[in-house]
Amino acid sequence: MKFARHGEPGHEYPIVSGADGLWRDLTPIAPDVTPDLLSRSEPELGLEALPVVTRLERFGPPLTGIGKIICIGLNYSDHAEETGAAPPPEPIIFLKAPDTVVGPQDDVLIPRASRKTDWEVELAVIIGTRARYLTSPDDALACVAGYTISNDVSEREFQLERGGQWDKGKNCETFNPLGPWILTADEVPDPQKLNLRLWVNGHLRQNGTTADMIFDVAHLIWYVSQFMVLNPGDVINTGTPAGVALGSPGRPYLRAGDVVELEIDHLGRQRQNLRATP
Template sequence: MKLLRFGPKGQEKPAVLDSEGNIRDLSTVISDISGDQLLPENLQKLANVDVEQLAIVDKDVRLGSCVGSVGKFICIGLNYADHAAEANMAIPEEPIVFTKWSSAICGPNDDIVKPRSSIKMDWEVELGIVIGKPAKYVDETEAENHIAGYCLINDVSERHFQLEISGGQWDKGKGSDTFGPTGPWLATSDEIEDVHNLGMTLSVNGKCYQNGNTKTMIFKPAFLVSYLSQFVTLEPGDIISTGTPPGVGMGQSPEVFLNVGDKITLSIDGLGSQTQQVIADE
């Protein structure tokens, strides 16, 4: 299944994408795509719904984040060997973990707000893992059973905040409002044939900067779920953003950063695409 959320911000309704690409309203079946609705037994019930009997939603409707009421938004840094190389950083021996605040989450095509003091705003196309079953001290061989599915994320970053202010604080540079466009849909695990071989692209103003593949990921999804579960209980609806391939603005020569008016387009095989425009903060 490909699960979505549509409607005005804060009033999103659940939906599912049918085989012809139509958005079908799920609000008569469930209240939201969030929390316990992502448990395996509840996803199975959804899979048995006759989608053709659901109302079709206008294709031009606003899409919200594909997961609602996210409890934890955990991110992994330098998780692609080729990205670590462009950043002139050593391949980490274990995952680099940081977080985005939940207020960073927004719809896949919502505007990205440039903070007033931002001078080095950057982009990162990333694969997101959505937790479907509580995970605590989970073995890597069992970790996939705790994954509801996957989604597309733009891990928007402000490098000045992240690396330069006060000696560098990753959360500060990653968590600004709108810095986490998520969706358009949550593809359940059965929709993705090989999560370790997905093409990923990102363009700014029509120029392609990132053209990578999840096959160069250092720490794979199952390992990340197992690893994180040793430190914190992962709960249904939690999101793990798994790192980015090379081609970020900071890695260009000379460096390239986002400005007001810039248009970003990104996609991952099987997980759809996003388009955002950068706007100034009020």
Template sequence: MKLLRIGPAGREKPAALVGDDEVVDVSDIVTDFDDSFFGSGGLARIAPIVAERARTGERIPLAGRRIGAPIARPHQIICVGLNYSDHAKETGQAVPTEPILFTKSPNTLVGPNDDVRIPRGSTKPDWEVELGIVIGARTSYLDSVEQARDHIAGWVLVNDVSERAFQMERGGQWLKGKSAETFNPAGPWLVTPDEVADVTDLGMWLDVNGERRQTGSTATMIFDPFVIVHYISQFMVLEPGDLINTGTPPGVGMGFVPPVWLREGDTIELGIDGLGAQRQTVIGPR
């Protein structure tokens, strides 16, 4: 399934994609794609209903409708830094021996085509196409990497927008460079694992103003999604609906010589094979 939320910000309704450009409304059977939905086995319950409505129900054209983030605000967003071998090389940093973890404020989450706002005082705003993991069950102290598969609800495309001066030059606290409003566009949909043959071999790309900046593949991940979920579970409890951003391939702005930073008026477009595409316009501070 491909699950999404459509409607004005703060009033999105849960739906499921049918074909390429139509949806079926499921708001009469599920309040939202949130912790209670994922934690109560909602994916398994909703699957046959979505299949039946795809055959016989009213289909709604997606064109012209706002798409929100495919999950309601999670309890937490956990991020993995320097998780692509080719990205670590472009930054001049050593390949990590364990996943580098940091958090991102959950209220950064916005829809895939919503504006990205540069924060006040920003001088080095940057982009990062990433694979996101949505947690499907309460997860703690997993016994094996293989067990992590049963705790994943699905995959989602994310743009882990960053402010490098805040991240690197203000005490080295990455949270500050990652948590400005609008800094986590997600979607357009959550794709359940059964629809992705091999999540460790997905092409990724990102353009700024029509110029290709990032081209990569999840194949160059240092720690794959299942290793990541198992690893994080040894240090904290992951709740249903939580989001994990798993790192980015090379081509981020700070990797260019000289660096290239986002500016007001820029357009960012990005995608991952099988997970859809996003498009954001960069706007100035409030």
């Protein structure tokens, strides 16, 4: 199934799409898309009795109640190479605050004084079951509720040239467009067989596959569970393939007026207009 949130910012309502491909209004049985809702089956939800949504407008972030956003850096060998970094021996972890999340078609604000705002298409993993000190990666995928698309927008000067940790280059407002929908884990038998693509102003910049991750999704969940408890509603951004501005000739960082579009197989498509922070 696909779960999404639809409507104006701050007034989104939950919708769901099942085997018939129709979007249906979930408000008769659920006030919003929450982590526990993602675990319910199509028969449990009684989809056929729910009203069909005939007009789709804005998709909001596909989940409410997001806890932590755990991000993985340099998780594709080609991305590490393009930035001049050695492939890490262990996953690189940093955090994004939940208030960086916006809808998949919402504007992205270039921060004041920014000169190096960059893009990153990523597979995002939605945790559905508590994961704490998992025994092995073999136990990890059972903890996944679903998958969606994340644009891990980054300001490289803030991240890499201003001292301290990466967080201040990753947590600017609007820096985590998410969605358009969550595809439940049962519909993604192998998360290492998904293609990722990103365009800037119509030019293809990233064209990769999750098969090229240094640490696969199962390993990441297992690994993170050794250091922090993963709760339902937590999100893991699993890294980006080559093609970011930081690693491209001329370093064509984003400017106001640019348009970024991104997609992952089966998970839909995002489109953001870049504008200056007022």
